[in-house]
Amino acid sequence: MSKISRRAFVTTGFAAAGVAGLAAGAGLAKRYGLIPPDGGGIWGPGETLTYATQRLITTHSMAREFPRSMISEKPFANELAPLGNEFERHKSAGFADWRLAVDGMVAQPASLSLVDLKKFRASSQITEVVCEEGWSYVAEWIGAPLSEVLKTCGASPQARYVVYYSIQPDWWESIDMADALHPQTILAYGMNDGDLPVGFGGPLRLRVPRQLGYKSVKFITRLTVTDSLKSFGKGLGSASPEAGYAWYAGI
Amino acid sequence: MALLISGLEIVVSHPRFYWGETGNSGTATLFKIPIPSSRSTVPTGYGYVLPDQNGWSRYLHFQAAWAVVLTGLAYVVWGLWTGHFRSNLVPAQADRKWSAVVDVMMSHLRFKRPGADEEFSYNVLQRTAYLVVVFVLFPLVIWTGLALSPGFNSALPATVNLLGGRQSARTLHFFVTIALVLFLLVHVAMVALSGFRSRMRGMITGSVPTQEERP
Numbered sequence: 001m002s003k004i005s006r007r008a009f010v011t012t013g014f015a016a017a018g019v020a021g022l023a024a025g026a027g028l029a030k031r032y033g034l035i036p037p038d039g040g041g042i043w044g045p046g047e048t049l050t051y052a053t054q055r056l057i058t059t060h061s062m063a064r065e066f067p068r069s070m071i072s073e074k075p076f077a078n079e080l081a082p083l084g085n086e087f088e089r090h091k092s093a094g095f096a097d098w099r100l101a102v103d104g105m106v107a108q109p110a111s112l113s114l115v116d117l118k119k120f121r122a123s124s125q126i127t128e129v130v131c132e133e134g135w136s137y138v139a140e141w142i143g144a145p146l147s148e149v150l151k152t153c154g155a156s157p158q159a160r161y162v163v164y165y166s167i168q169p170d171w172w173e174s175i176d177m178a179d180a181l182h183p184q185t186i187l188a189y190g191m192n193d194g195d196l197p198v199g200f201g202g203p204l205r206l207r208v209p210r211q212l213g214y215k216s217v218k219f220i221t222r223l224t225v226t227d228s229l230k231s232f233g234k235g236l237g238s239a240s241p242e243a244g245y246a247w248y249a250g251i
Numbered sequence: 252m253a254l255l256i257s258g259l260e261i262v263v264s265h266p267r268f269y270w271g272e273t274g275n276s277g278t279a280t281l282f283k284i285p286i287p288s289s290r291s292t293v294p295t296g297y298g299y300v301l302p303d304q305n306g307w308s309r310y311l312h313f314q315a316a317w318a319v320v321l322t323g324l325a326y327v328v329w330g331l332w333t334g335h336f337r338s339n340l341v342p343a344q345a346d347r348k349w350s351a352v353v354d355v356m357m358s359h360l361r362f363k364r365p366g367a368d369e370e371f372s373y374n375v376l377q378r379t380a381y382l383v384v385v386f387v388l389f390p391l392v393i394w395t396g397l398a399l400s401p402g403f404n405s406a407l408p409a410t411v412n413l414l415g416g417r418q419s420a421r422t423l424h425f426f427v428t429i430a431l432v433l434f435l436l437v438h439v440a441m442v443a444l445s446g447f448r449s450r451m452r453g454m455i456t457g458s459v460p461t462q463e464e465r466p
Contacts, residue, residue, distance in 0.1 A: 043314055045314060046313050046315075050313055061405035062405055064412075066272070072273050074277035076277050128273065131275075133305070134264065134265035134421060135275035136418065137273050211402065244306025244310075245306045246309060246310060249401075250401055251403070
């Protein structure tokens with residue numbers, strides 16, 4: 001009998017400590033903005049643990065870069081839905097009129113052409129695109145650092161997220177400022193020393209190499225700087241959670 | 252179970268395995284699992300595509316992984332603290348020789364019922380198997396899983412580089428999972444053979460009924 005009551009005592013103690021720890025952890029996570037926008041619901045605990053842990057350990061971390069010899073000979077262009085008339089018009093005009101709108105919490109909203117973007121310092125990286133399905137390839141990506149575009153447009157220090165939109169209908173994503181200001185997050189217009197091909201997101205793709213491929217949205221037309229994601233879509237942060245996929249894809 | 256089922260669902264979206272850093276539908280595989288896929292881009296030879304179950308599978312996989320890591324850590328700390336590993340899992344001094352291992356194997360092969368002494372203690376084969384599961388397979392499955400996380404890779408690149416690249420880590424994650432499933436199958440079979448009810452009672456309450464208490 002004494003054995004069982006000791007066991008019960010220890011178990012209850014652990015359970016109480018666990019509940020108290022969870023409550024304290026949730027409080028801390030909320031205070032430091034470590035709860036992801038899709039952190040409600042049944043998957044909230046796992047997503048919050050992952051996002052909070054990674055934000056603590058990846059503060060200054062860089063995605064792995066590879067030697068030129070490791071660039072994949074056969075990069076895989078994922079399946080694309082038909083891109084629509086507007087895109088086809090841009091394509092036949094050589095993307096001369098492609099515009100990237102920058103709005104939201106910025107001092108100077110802007111509408112940037114590809115030529116404008118190429119005036120920013122060109123940043124290149126040889127990184128791996130990693131799909132949530134399991135496949136991957138390595139390529140060189142060339143583009144303008146998002147941080148410098150945000151700085152030029154005067155993004156507010158109160159900003160917490162950057163929302164970005166594809167020309168594809170209902171396709172939008174967002175990242176927090178840790179990723180938005182990260183030196184490897186670039187608005188890519190080049191791939192492997194050429195223009196970024198349409199199959200890989202050309203003319204403009206946001207590369208976020210510390211997260212899975214689906215965060216690197218293709219055909220970017222608009223950036224919105226914001227301090228809250230509540231008013232965007234269903235308030236879950238991006239189109240991914242609305243389709244059942246996690247908002248934070250650094251796993 | 253949550254990890255196994257959700258893991259298999261994720262595999263279904265790309266049932267091809269590679270070795271090295273990269274691999275995709277346009278490159279050579281190490282091996283393929285001959286099943287249809289939930290993605291039309293994967294050349295499986297089947298004329299149809301399965302429904303996509305990856306979203307919830309991934310949410311579940313990572314949440315369950317946290318549960319395993321946290322309870323696993325608690326178990327290992329408790330085991331070291333109380334000496335459970337030293338006294339119950341590390342084979343006894345007298346058993347640390349091949350003849351002891353062979354003895355246990357022979358008694359299994361002759362389908363001998365375990366003696367009374369085994370009611371309260373694990374034999375040398377069980378001890379070795381449990382140690383391998385706790386200190387080799389579980390750490391490996393967690394390591395190879397973490398090596399698949401692009402965020403974690405950026406913080407600790409060695410975790411994936413030491414395994415020979417991202418696709419090697421994915422393939423190893425799959426193999427270690429199979430090893431754990433095989434252990435589970437054998438473990439459950441042995442429990443069933445040695446008296447399911449008394450063993451389950453032992454596992455849950457921590458005490459084993461004595462001969463007199465048996466019906």
